[in-house]
Amino acid sequence: MHDIRYIRENPEAFDAALKRRGVQGASVPILEADTLNRAVLSALQKAQADSNAIAKQIGHAMAQGDVGTANRLKAEAQALKNAPSAADQSEKDLTDLLAALPNLPVADVPDGADESGNIVVHTRGTIPAFDFSPREHADFGPALGLDFESAQAVAGARFAYLRGQIARLSRALGQFMIDVQTNEFDAQEVSPPLLVRDDAMFGTAQLPKFADDLFKTTDGRWLISTSEVSLTNLVREKILTEGELPLRFAALTPCFRMEAGAAGRDTRGLIRQHQFDKVEMVSITTPDQSDAEHERMTQAAETILDRLKLPYRRMLLCAGDMGFSAKKTYDLEVWLPGQALYREISSCSNCGDFQARRMNARYKLVGEKGTKPKNEFVHTLNGSALAVGRTLVAVMENYQQTDGSVVVPDVLIPYMGGLTKLVPAS
Template sequence: MHDIRVIRDDPAAFDAALARRGLEPVSPNILALDAKRREVTTKLQEAQSRRNEASKAIGQAMGQGDTDKAEALKAEVAELKQTMPALEEEDRKLGDELRMTLLSLPNVLDPSVPDGESEDDNVYLREWGEKPEFDFEPQEHADFAPELGMDFETGAKISGARFTFLRGDIARLHRALGQFMLDNNTQEHGFVECNPPLLISEEAGYGTGQLPKFGEDLFRTTDNRLLISTSEMVLGNSFREQLFVETDFPMRLTALTPCFRSEAGAAGRDTRGFIRQHQFEKVEMIVAALPEQAEAELERITAIAEGLLQKLGLHYRVMALCAGDMGSAMMKTYDLEVWLPGQGAYREISSCSNGGTYQPRRMNARYRPEGEKKSEYFHLLNGSGLAVGRTLVAIIENYQQADSSVTVPEVLLPYMGGVTKLVPAA
């Protein structure tokens, strides 16, 4: 959500900022709508004021015995009462149109974000570890994981395409990953563990920016609730319509939840395997920070996500997303891409972002600076720590053996009840 006053004050600068995302100038339409709405609002306020004045004057005229004046005033009040509903309705419609127009616009980018049109223009920052070497041809997980209990056929039979049924030790490894990530975030980095609802209202969907832009990617219930596509949607909205003080910050929340995405905008992509599912699990990190804390907090959550991959012994690289590949609600994002030897490619496993005041403004979530009367908006950051399913894929492909078994990473052994290796079904 954008502050209309900022657009009024410098429309050219606002258009220039959104032009980095490839948008044509939007301020002329917004300012015209804003001017029309303010004109109607002024007329409505004038009508309300005149109605109140005339209503009071009726009593005075009656008290003075001036019935002609009283009748004229009554007629004027009656006419105002007839015309005001139309003004009220026009004011409401214009207000809703202006709000939806502002809600549909993406965030302004941080100046440090590199220019570019697509993921091909993202900027390499660093990498960790080495690509594993095999004395055999490594397989893609979709080709040998079914023998380990990753049952694509049963998932599709029960629920349709892009659903998977996990059985046995691979299901336990999936669970172990989620627990390991949660323990890491809470025990080592001070995050508060949460167990939030999986269904949210439409209003909450607008709050974190999934609506209106990504409505087609969300599953809806018959009573118009939304299944979350990320726990960012619920953890972020936990701050909505609240006023905090400086000493509350930073506030750090984490959760392991199922996530649900219709993938309407990704038709035909990653149809094989466990990479892009309609239902998956993810550990999310959410940080509410003061504006001056936000840059350091973004680096911190990125380092936490990197630390998880390092503990798992997975080679990865860090990319700074360019303007054309940035999520609409974010102002700056780092992607962590893990190496998948079976695919011979890097795949995103975590995004860590600062959304600035974009989401708090939409949720009316504020803080009052010390010694100030006026409240301000804080920054809201998010990061995957990590996507559980994709981490499972990375382990299967990186720790695969020649006999199609998979060695369990040492850091996960305490969660595996003595299981040290996933073995294909006989």
């Protein structure tokens, strides 16, 4: 959500920033709605004052036995009761306009309309050399326990059974990832709700814009598309102390996405599923620390790839390719030999106070001695460390052998009970 005071004072800068995200002239309808809302609120305040005065006049008229005057005043009082509903509507109209707009990119975010405008920050790891033609995971995975056929019969497209040794490798990856975040990067492990209310989805900006990409239950709740929703909303409607910050959370959860905007893309394999596991990181911090926290969070995600010895690159996303809530985003893209491409495996974003305004999440800022503390909005950040299914794909393809087996990365062997290789069924 945007600060209406900033828009009033800086309409041209606001429009220029949103233009970088493909939104034109947003300030005009917002300022018109804001002017109307302030006029309606002023009228409401007057109506409330008039209503109080009329109530006294009615009492006086009744005491004097002047029924006619009392009835006329009651009719006037009844008419004034419409003012609150008008104020509610004008405020909702303004909020709806603000809620529909993406966050503003910061200055060092490059211009660009799509992924072609993204910039490589650095590339790490060594792309493996094979003495055979490497295959995609969907081609050799079924012999290791990937079962797409049974999942199709039970749940439909974009689902998979992971069976036997491949299921164990997936579990090992998730456990390794959450252990790194909690043991080495100061994150509190959380097991959050997978079903949330409208307000939680609105708070992290999944609603209203992305409703078509979400699963909704018959009782009106939503299955989380990422545990960012549950974790970030831990601070909704709260006033924290500056000393409590930063807060860092991590969760390993299933995630659920309709993938409505990705029809026809990545229909084979595990790259784009309706249900997948992911380790999510969320940080809640002060404005002056959020940039450093963003770098720290991205390094925490990179640590997983480094330990797994997977080749990857960090991308700085351009304004047109960032997520709705982000003011700056780094994507990590892992090398997949079967496709001979880098593919996204993590996205780490600094959202500034954009989500905090939607959640009314604040902290008490203590100034110089003798000054009164004031409440400021926190900054929120989120990132994947990592998407388990895509990491499984990366391990399978980068560690594949000519006979269809997959070598287990050294760091995962303790999580695999000493197993060093996945062997295809004969």
